[in-house]
Amino acid sequence: MNQPIVEPLLDGQQDRHSRVLEDQNYHRLTEQICGIVERPIPRWWPAAFLTSLAIASSALFAAAYLISTGVGVWGENQPVGWAFDITNFVFWVGIGHAGTLISAILFLLRQKWRTSINRFAEAMTLFAVACAGVYPLIHVGRVWMAWFLAPVPNANAIWPNFRSPLLWDVFAVSTYATVSLLFWYVGMIPDLASLRDRAVTRPRQVIYGILALGWRGSGRHWHHYEIAYLLLAGLATPLVVSVHTIVSFDFATSVIPGWHTTIFPPYFVAGAIFSGFAMVLTLMIPARELFGLKDLVTDRHLDKMAKVLLATSLMVGYAYGVELFTAWYSVNLYERFAFQNRLFGPLAWGYAIMVLCNVAFPQLLWLQRVRGSVWALFVISILVNVGMWFERFVIIVGSLERDYLPSSWGRFIPTWVDLLQMVGVFGLFFTLMLLFLRFLPMVALSEVKAILPRQSHFQVGHVVNEGEQVASRGMEVLES
C-alpha cells in the first residue's frame, strides 16, 4: 500500500514506461480515498472534533461578549485602532493564498504533482477565508450596521466611498471567497459522483447524489468541464494576486510611517504564499499519517513544498531588507524612526521573532536532510506560522503605537477577549478542516487517475493538454 502511486510522474525525466501498473489501480485509489469517508469514524476523530468545537465556541462567546458590550472590551484604543482584529484578518487571508497557488497557478504551470494535494489546499483556503471573514464583521463595532459595507445607499442615503481601499477590500475578499468556493466545488463534482455511486445508505445516496448534480463522467461533459476548470484557474491566478495587493493597500495608501511604502503589494503577496505553504505543511504532515496517504502525498511532495517555502522565505527576507534600506535611503525622519522603533522599540521582541522564524530558521531548508525529515519540516512550518503572525502584528500595531508626535504615542495591550477571540478562530478553522476530512474526498480522484503511470504511454491528460494545445496554437500564430 505504501508503494508510491504518483511519484514516477513528479518530474518528467523518469522512465514512465518502467512502471506500468494494472487496471486495479483506479479501483485501489477509489477505495483508498472514498474509504476514508465511508469507513467508521476513526477513534481519534470525535475527540479532535469535540476539542476543536469547544475551542471554536469560545470565539462565539468572545464575539457575543464584544457585540453585547462594545468594542471597548478589546485592548485597542487611540492611537492603536487596529490590532488583533486586522492582524488576524491579514494572517488568515494570507494563509488562504497557498491553496489558490497550488490549485490554480501550479495547474497553469503544469506541475502535475499538485494533483494529490490541491483539494486539501483548496479546502484550507476556503476555511482560512471564512476565518478571516469573522474579523471584519465583528470589528466594525456595531455589527448590525455591517451592511453599510455593501454597495447600497445606507440609512442616511449615503453611498459607500468606492475610492477607499477598505471598500476595495470588501469586494476583493468576497470575490475571492466566492471564486475559491466555486473552484473547489467544481473540482469535486466528479469525486462526489464517485461517493454517490458507492453509497450504500439512503442519506448518503441522497446527499452525495444532490451534491454530484447527476455527474456521469460523460465525454461530452468532460469536454466543457475541462475548459471550465482551465478558465477558473486562469481567473483565480490574477485574482489571488489582486486580493493581497488590495489588502496591502489598506496600509500602503495611508500616511502612517512604516505603512506608506510601495513595496507592500509584492511583499504581502510573497508573505501570503509563504505563510500559506507553511500551513499546508502543518496540516498535511499529520493528515497523511492519520489517513495513510503516504503513497499519494509522498516525501517528494513535502520536499517540493519545502523548496517553495524556502524560496518565499527568501523573498520575504529580501522585502525586510529593502524596507530597512529604503527607510535609511529616504533620509525621512519619520520613516527612519519607524524602522528604528521596529528594531529597538517596545515591540523589538516581536520583530526578532518575525526575523528568526521567517528568515533565519527556514534557511535550514537548504539542507536535504532537513527537507527529508518530517519532524523538522513540521516544526519549521509551525515556526513560520508564528513568524508570519508576528510580521502582521509588528507592522500593524508597531507602526500605530508610535507615528509622528510623541505626545500622541500609546501602547497596545491585548485583553482576554482579544486572546479568546483569536484562539477561538483557530478552533473554528480546525473544526471545519476536520469536517472536510470526514465527509468529503480529500484527494482529487479524477485528476490523480488521469496521471496514473499506466496511461502515460498513451498520453492521457487533464486540461493540461488542452492548455498545451492552446499554447502551441498561440505560438504558431505568433510565429506566422
Place this chain on the structure above:
Amino acid sequence: MSTDTLPRPELFGVIASFEGPESLLEAATRARTAGYSRLDSFSPFPVHGMSKALGLRRSRLPWMVLGGGLVGAGLALTGMLFINVVEYPIVVGGKPHGAIEPLLPITFEVCVLFAAVTAVLGMFFLNGLPRLHHPLFSQVNFGRTTDDSFFLTIEARDPRFEPAETVFFLETLGGKSVRLVEA
C-alpha cells in the same frame, strides 16, 4: 392478456463496456468512422483526444465567460461612475468626480466574479446539469464509471441506430456486456 398489448419500452440506446481509456478511445473513433454520430463515452477521468473522437466542436464556454466578465466590468464601472458623478457626487481628496483610476480595483474584482460564475453556470448549462436522473443510472455496473470502468453508448436517436445491428457492431469493436438501455 397477451404480451402484444403491453407497450414496447422506448429505447435510450446501447451501452458497451471497454477495458481502458485506450480501447474506449479507439472504439469511439471507429464508431464515428462507421457513421454513428450520437455517441458518448463514459470514463472516471477525461480521456485525452476523446472530444475529437466524439466529433465535438470547440466549447463555446470561453466566449460565454468573456461575455460574463465584460458584463461584470461594465456594470461595476458604469454603476460606480453613475453614483460618483450623478447620484452622490462628493469630493474625496480633491479628485474629479468622474476619475476612473480609483474605481479600477473594484471593476477588476467584479469582472472576475462575473466571469467565474459564468464559467460554472455556463458549464452546467452546456452539460445539462444538474440532472439527477438519467436512463443510464439504472444500468447495473454503470456506477463504476466514476470508479474504474469505461463505457461507450450509441443513442437510439442516432439515424444509423438499429438495435440488433448496433449491438453487433459494438461487439465487433471489442465491447463487453453490450446491452440495450431502456429510456
